[in-house]
Amino acid sequence: MMLSLLLLILLLGSNCKASFMGTVVTYYAKTTTSNKTAAVVYTQDTYEGPTSPVSWLCNSKDCGSAITNSNHHTVNFLGNLYEQQYIWYMVPNSDLFQMWLYGPYSPWVSNVDGGRIGQAVAVIDLRKRSDTNKANSSPQTAIIPLRVPSNCQRDxxxxxxxxxxDDVRCRYGNASLSESYTYKKPPFFNLSSSCTLSFSPTSSSKEGAYVVQMVMEDFPKENITLTQTNGSQEVKTNNDAISKIPVQFVVRVDPAVPSCTEGLYLPRILTPIPDRLYTIVNQPVLINITAEALNASLSQVLYSGPSTINLNRVLPGQYVMSWTPPEDNGGESHPICFVVEADNVLPKYHSELRCVIVTVGNATATATATINNSNKAVARLIMRVSSSLPLDDIKNIITQLIKDELTILGLSDVALDLNIVANTTNTGG
Known part of the structure; x- marks a missing residue:
């Protein structure tokens, strides 16, 4: 197949060593000032040690114009491990196109299961959905290289x-579709369609690094119609995937630990971590992390997420992660995933994987629709909100969240007006 548009290519030459440790691709649809649909594509590639980025290719000329964010960011998040992030702004010639990971320049790190070169594909579908009246966006996820002792069960x-x-489902990549490189899947790893990777205890002879090459897809919960800009349409059922993104990473099976009980050697996260957080552009969101490992030393928090995250160690075992979304992240939801790492001389131990979705609202409300009073429904909503944000910002966030939920339920053409009829400030305990 002809690959004519090279988004990113670097001649690695003698520096082409086995260092690739995984990749994730996600995208959002945006409307340009000329009323065209653009794809904002996020690529996150992980390496063992500093190296040149992998190469991503587009099929034919379907990607149209592609511009990379020159302010790409490299995160040194695990000693000799690096995560490089790129943001691509594309105004494609087609509403449906694919990106490929160019394998020969991305050899996997040495591993047990035979993964040799990186190979992945992302299907980007920007067709307008009949249920939301918007272009489709991909599932959102993030991942880092993980560790597990050989004698511990872990999900x-x-x-x-x-x-x-949409419903999000996971499966292993198919090498014949360029979704992965051919390798032997070990029997002690099991991937469910609900995206849980389970590890079963195994013998010490099976210790080492294992490559996980999977695909994440979105399926509509009910039949929808996808419409291209040229007017052609396609019906998608709950059995038809819309977009497809690669999720590839390394799991290192380490020597057995004296106890698999969390909080002894394996770090245990003590603070409740919400599944979802909300903020608006230019307003920081904070994630407080407290962990313990009584028989090991907590060393650091390893994370993957937006490149402008700040992580501070407050006290031993206590960390604060903060992120301030910029203007162009308004209307998006961004993933943050992390583990707490501990060590005991040489072995390194990971906590369970924790993830948060941060939904970012715009700074001001944008609804301008006029509603006939005779068709207006009034609902009373009683809630308690604790926030340092100004009252207008709180109103805008709540309004946007309600709209998002109504859109998911199929009510996309709804205008909301949130009026606060009582405002009581309680500073007591």
């Missing part, structure tokens, strides 16, 4: 959030 619950409200 890695991967983040699988879809901004359009």
């Amino acid at each position: 890695f619950n991967l983040l699988a959030f879809d901004p359009d409200g």
Whole structure:
């Protein structure tokens, strides 16, 4: 197949060593000033040690114009591990196109199961959905290289959030479709369609690094019609995937630990971590993390998420993660996933994987629709909100959240007006 548009290519030459440790691709649909649909594509590629980025290719000329964000960010988040993030702004020639990971320049790190070169494909579908009246966006997720002792059972619950409200399902990649490189899947790993990767205890002879090459897809909860800009249409059922993104990473099976009980050697996260947080552009969101490991030393928090995240160690075992979304992230939901790491001389231990979706609202309300009073429904909503944000910002966030939920339920053409009829400030305990 002809690959004519090279988004990113670097001649690695003698520096082409086995260092690739995984990739994730997600995208959002945006409307340009000329009323065209653009794809904002986020690629996150992980390496063992500093190296040049992998190469992503587009099929034919379907991607149209592609511009990378020059302010790409490299995160040194695990000693000698690096995550490089790129943001691509594309105004495609087609509402449906694919991106490929160019394998020869991305050899996997040394591993047990035979993964040799990186190979992945992302299907980007920007056709307008009949249920939301908007272009489709992909599932949102993030991942980092993970560790598990060989004698401990562990479930890695991967983040699988879809901004359009679709069902998200996971499966292993198919090498014949360029979704993965051919490799032998070990029997002690099991991937469910609900995106949980389970590890069963195994013998010490099976210790080492294992490559996980999976695909995440979104399926509509009911029949919908996808419409291209040229007017052609396609009906998608609950059995038809819309977009497809690669989720690839390494799980290192380490020597057995004296106890698999969390909080002894394996770090235990003590603070409740919400599944979802909300903020508006230019307003920070905070994630407080407290962990313990009585027989090991907590060393750091390893994370994957927006490149402008700040992580601060407050006290031993206490961390604060903060992120302030910029203007162009308004209307998007961004994933943050992390583990707490501990060590005991040489072995390293990971906590369970935790993930948060941060939904970002715009700074001001944008609804301008006029509603006939005779058709207006009034609902009384009683809630208690604790926030340092101004009252107008709180109103805008709540309004946007209600709209998002109504859109998921199929009520996309709804205008809301949130009026506060009582405002009581209680500073007591």
